Amino acid sequence: MGRSLQTLGSPLAQPRRQLELLDEHTDASFQERLEVERLWPLNADTVDVLQLNVGRVCNQTCRHCHVDAGPDRREQMSHEVFEDCLDALERIPSIATVDITGGAPEMNPSFRWFVERCRSLGRHVMDRCNLTIIETKTHADLPEFLAGHQVEVVASLPHYRPLATDAQRGDGVFDKSLAALKKLNAVGYADDPALRLSLVTNPAGAFLPGDQAALEKEWKRELLRRYGIRFNSLFTITNMPIARFLDWLHDSDNLSDYMARLLGAFNPGAVSGVMCRSMLSVGYDGRLYDCDFNQMLELELSEGMPRHIRDLDADSVKQRAVRVHQHCFGCTAGLGSSCGGATV
Numbered sequence: 001m002g003r004s005l006q007t008l009g010s011p012l013a014q015p016r017r018q019l020e021l022l023d024e025h026t027d028a029s030f031q032e033r034l035e036v037e038r039l040w041p042l043n044a045d046t047v048d049v050l051q052l053n054v055g056r057v058c059n060q061t062c063r064h065c066h067v068d069a070g071p072d073r074r075e076q077m078s079h080e081v082f083e084d085c086l087d088a089l090e091r092i093p094s095i096a097t098v099d100i101t102g103g104a105p106e107m108n109p110s111f112r113w114f115v116e117r118c119r120s121l122g123r124h125v126m127d128r129c130n131l132t133i134i135e136t137k138t139h140a141d142l143p144e145f146l147a148g149h150q151v152e153v154v155a156s157l158p159h160y161r162p163l164a165t166d167a168q169r170g171d172g173v174f175d176k177s178l179a180a181l182k183k184l185n186a187v188g189y190a191d192d193p194a195l196r197l198s199l200v201t202n203p204a205g206a207f208l209p210g211d212q213a214a215l216e217k218e219w220k221r222e223l224l225r226r227y228g229i230r231f232n233s234l235f236t237i238t239n240m241p242i243a244r245f246l247d248w249l250h251d252s253d254n255l256s257d258y259m260a261r262l263l264g265a266f267n268p269g270a271v272s273g274v275m276c277r278s279m280l281s282v283g284y285d286g287r288l289y290d291c292d293f294n295q296m297l298e299l300e301l302s303e304g305m306p307r308h309i310r311d312l313d314a315d316s317v318k319q320r321a322v323r324v325h326q327h328c329f330g331c332t333a334g335l336g337s338s339c340g341g342a343t344v
Contacts, residue, residue: 015298018242022326025256028263030328037268042277042322044290047092047314049279051099051339052077052085053292054111056284058103059133062169064202066296068243069103077284079110084286084310086117092314099279099339101128101292106139119149126152128200128339132173134180143180147187152196154235154339155181158204160222168204181229190230198233200341206249206258208265208334209236212342235341238262240293240330262329270336273343276322282309290322292339293331299323 023029034040055076058069089095098118105111105127118125127146134142146153157177158168165174181197184190189197199219203209216234223229239245241258249255276290286309289295302321306312336343 015296018246018297019325021246021250021255022241022259026259026263026326026329030324030326030332033263033266033329034271034324037271039268039271042271042274042324044277044318044320044322046278047095047280047317049097049099049275050085050089050095050282051101051279051292052105052282053101053103053284053295054082054105054108054114055103057107058130059107059136060104060130060169060173062244064168064204064239064245064248066240066243066245066293067103068296073103075284076108077110077286079113081282081284081286081309082110082114084308085282086114086121088309088312089118089121089123092312094314095123097124097126099126099128104130104133106133106142112145115145115149115151119151124152125149126154128154129156129180131155131157131177131180134183135176143183143187143189146184147189147192147195150194152198153184153189154198154200155184155231157181157199158201160219160226164204178227178229181223181231182227185228185230190232196233197231198235199231200235200237202237202239206239206252206254206261208261209238209337209342212236212335233341235339236335236337237339237341238330238333238337240327242293242296242327259326259329262333265333266329267332267334267336267344270332270334270343273336273338274328274331275338275340279339280312280317286310288312288317290320293327294323294325297325297327299325 056067056069056073061070115125133139158165162174184197189195219234249258281289281292281295283295288301302323305320306316331337
């Protein structure tokens, strides 16, 4: 099980200190690299995804978690902020997808009500699920609820082997995850075209993920052969050097090497597909960010942009300048990384 920065009082729990550490251990700035490649400024094209981080409360404490989520956290999106998000969706019909994350987003008391309201507005809804939440008594009917509202499930699973998953997420997580996946399959996920099930994997250490297409074939073969489990897509995501993973990199003296690895693997072709160019991130308190990673580092939208979801309008955030820092090398290394996996 990972440590909680919040609980331990680590200096890395402070976003400003995290940004300083990244500056200290990176040889060049991300902005400078974009300038060299004539890709600066980095501007958003549109906003077709609204991603809500509805709280940092979680039934797990994963050692790589960039949100520093866990059972000890208390931050939760209020019902009022959920209503502000619905008002924004009604004002801006071009936002086609609502991406709900956490923590364990299902633990927010307004989660199911919000899903129902979003679906009534005709929006596609994604639930970023840690799987083990399905194995708790209070959420045992979650597969039926999600299937009944045609919610796309994006589920975290570090590996199809038990040891790798439990090492990253805690003892017994793999078995609970398998049980949850079988329940999702049982209600139609990965068989019904309207019920998409995607898995998300990230490396266990200070290295980049492998080729997404090749890994997806391997995972589909092995999960079906070993456990009879089916899924639609595999997303490979690079570990971002923030929060708990940054803490581990720093304590293990891997931070400089990891940042050098990200910088060395910088791929200009990955820049066009980074998620900040087509989405907005909403914090549990309603504040706006370019992405979930910027949210955790408290890098709000650039000057002149709305600060809160209640003030969002369709025109103000189009073509906005995206705020960047050294952690952005994580999204542009190798084949790229986003909430939807590789960008190349």
